Amino acid sequence: MRQQAVLSRLVGVLLALWTMSCEEIIAPRAPEASPRAVFEHLWNDVNKRYSFFDEKQIDWEAVRQQYSPLIHENMAPDALFDVLGDMLGELEDGHVNLLSTFNRSRNWSWFEGFPLFYDQQLIDDVYLGTTFRIIGPLHAQTVDNMLYVNYRTFERTITAQHMDEIVRLMQFHEGLIIDVRSNGGGNLQNALNIASRLIQEEVTYARQRFKTGPGRADFTPWADMRIFPHSGEKYLGKVAVLTNRRSFSTTTFFAQMMRTLPQARLFGDQTGGGGGIPVFAELPNGWTYRFSGSQTIDMEGTQLEFGVSVDQVLDNPMSIVEGKDRVIEEALEWLKSSN
Amino acid sequence: MKRWLFLLSFVLVQVAVFAQDKQRTLFWNAGTHNTWERDFAYSPLLYQGASFGFTLGYASVGEKKTDEVYLHFSRIPMQNAFEASMIGTHAQVMTYTFYKAAWLPEKFTLGWSNNNALSLRNFQDAQNFNPRFDFHTSFGPAARYQTFFGKAEQWRFSSQAHWQVIGFLFSASYVTSPPDPFLHEQSTFNAFWQSIRLFQPFQQQDLGILNQLFYQLPNGNEIGVGYRFNYTNLENAQRSQRSIGHYFFQLNFQL
Missing domain, CATH: 3.30.750.44 (Transcription Regulator spoIIAA)
Structure with a gap:
């Protein structure tokens, strides 16, 4: 009887020892990083x-x-x-x-070699001045009775309160200019936050699909991308949107949203593209990389990856001599003429 | 109405009878979770870390049958060998049912187990499609060894294990966080239904071991220490693996 008890305890102790730190024992070895x-x-x-x-x-x-x-x-x-x-x-x-910790590879062929038609100094000196409003990430100034809004990056959040203020200011202006030239993109929600204030009804502006497998044709079915109208105050008048080749990624999506609105007109140069949502991953040596894992097309089936074209292409838009930004000037003219 | 009252009375009587036959225990444990995790959709590298985790549980011990339910939760900061960070969040409902069989040695019981586990992986350097996740429900056999010792048999040691190879899986897609069927327009029910994948032999499995040593107090409650190990290997659009070692202190309250 005593022998059985001792044996029983021994089995217990052995079981306990056998199973301690199992998670360490079975941890896979690091992958080869040659x-x-x-x-x-x-x-x-x-x-x-x-x-x-x-x-x-x-x-x-x-x-x-x-x-x-x-x-x-x-x-x-x-x-x-x-x-x-x-x-x-x-x-x-x-x-x-x-x-890596020491560099970041990139291909900037989508804007390199193209004139950008954007001079921040000129805009600061001539259009924004020193009395512009700072509404979150938006810089806003009255220019010829129009509201000129400059947005540098979609990475900076636009809240409902910011857009409330823009919509409120539009009571005192005859048209809206949104300048997203050289805006490299960011969070798509910020683009939707702006667009949702410019529509009365739901708008489908693009279609998107994602990779689902290793085959070249392995994608999800196309899914509509929509803008839903904001429930509060909106501005439904004319909007001029300024883009250039360095308007990329979310800015391309924003340009596409604006292209679908009848009261909006795009000025400048086509956007740089960036219609694929980047997927992030890691290599065995710890470096990270990203690549497009989706496709987006406009309502005619054109890939946004290659950019969104503008309504009014400006071939020679910058005139330093005149001290004017020709893209803004063209947008002002259109807004005035349509009022 | 009378029918419902009768049914309710019947159920209450059954519960009362059932309760008399069984010893019921509510327990709570807390301790360190030592874990590693790997999601091949993001990285072939192992992320490892340790943090605090806890478990709530309930046990019902009868003459022939024992039921146990464990609710595990932990949120663990992990790093890979290159110090990149990932926060792993694990929530799990694990059940065991053991039966005493005449042909088994007295200290052994056999039964089955069920695991319902969610893992969220938030990779610091992944700006899109974060977190990646998987949820699985799996079933499989379980075995338990339990012995009492000490002058008044006030010490109790138990060791139990499970191996689950039947189940289903719901997890992040090939490139995105939501499963593919959620990426295009259809009802949520249809998308969920299409996202479910059944376990395939040797592709998905969940196994674990639970060792516990308790000392019974004069009032019948127990205090103890334990070690829980769990390993999960899942494969859907991508493969993910993880393992947890949970070293804990536990209090058992007799109901």
Whole structure:
């Protein structure tokens, strides 16, 4: 009887010892982080999940053949970074980056080489002056009885109170100019917060789909993207929206929202694109990267990735001699003429 | 109305009889959660960390059958080897049912278990589609060894384990946080239904071990310490794995 009790306790103690720290024992080993392993991981993940291969006619397998021979087991981290960054650059996508602690790769071909038609100094000196209102992230000033609103980045939050103030100010103005030139994007909700004050009824402005698998055609069905009208005060008059090639990502979405509104007109140059929502991921060596994982099209089926065109293209818009911003001037003229 | 009153009376009587036959215990434990987690949709790297977690539970012990329910919760900051951060939030409802069988040694019971677990993973460096998540409900066999010792048998040690390979899974999509069916227009019910994936052999599993040592106080309540281990491997649009080691102090209150 005593022997059985001792045996029983022994079994218990053994069971307890056997199962302590199991989570440590079964923890998987770190993945291989050699240059070759990192290269393969990056190429494969992009191959499976990037959303614009067909639209951009990119032969990703050929890209692999081009860059793979450049990978050597003893290459320095910065050399590996350069090769991987250049490989990602082949996608010509502003939403594709490689990020390390020492650099961030990018492809800025969507605005490099194009005139931006935007001079902040000129706008500060001539249009905003020193008496402009600061309404959250928005700088607003009266220009020829119109309200000129300058918005630098959609990363800064626009609240209902900010838009209440814009709508209130529109009681004393004859038209609204929203300047999002060189606005690199940010949170889509901020774009919706503005647009929802400019419509009376629900508006479908684009369609979107997401990657669902490794195949080139593996996408969700297209889903409508909508703007819902704000329940409170709104401004339903004329709106001029100013864009350029550096208006990217959420700013492209905002331009598309405005394009669908009959009372809005776009001035300047087409936006830089950025119609794919960036997906973030991490490599075995700790570097992170992002890439487009979705597609967005306008109501005619044109990819927003390649930018939203404007209603009034201004080929030679900046005149330093006159000390005027021609894009703003054209917008003012249109607003005056339509009143 | 009479029918409902009769039914209610019947149920109350049954509960009273049931309660007389069973020893019911409410318990609470707290302690450190040592965990690692890996979500291949974001990274092949392991995120590890430790934090405080707690469990609420209820046990009903009868002559032939024991039922246990555990509600586990923890929120754990984790880091990978390169010091990138992720906050893991885990909530879990785990049940065990054990039966005594004549052919088994006295200290052993066999039964089954059910796990309903949610894991949220908020990666610091991922600006979109955060958090990634998975929820799974799984079922499988469970076994328990329990022994009493000490002069008055006031010490109790139990060790129990489960292995679940049947179940279903609801998790983040190939690239986004919501499952794919939620990304286009349809009813929430349809989207939810289409998002469910059944466990496939050797692709999804949930297993765990629970060791506990208790000392019974004169009033019948117990204090004790324990260790709970859980491992989950899930595969839907992407693969995710996690493991938790929970070292805890526990109080058992007899009802």
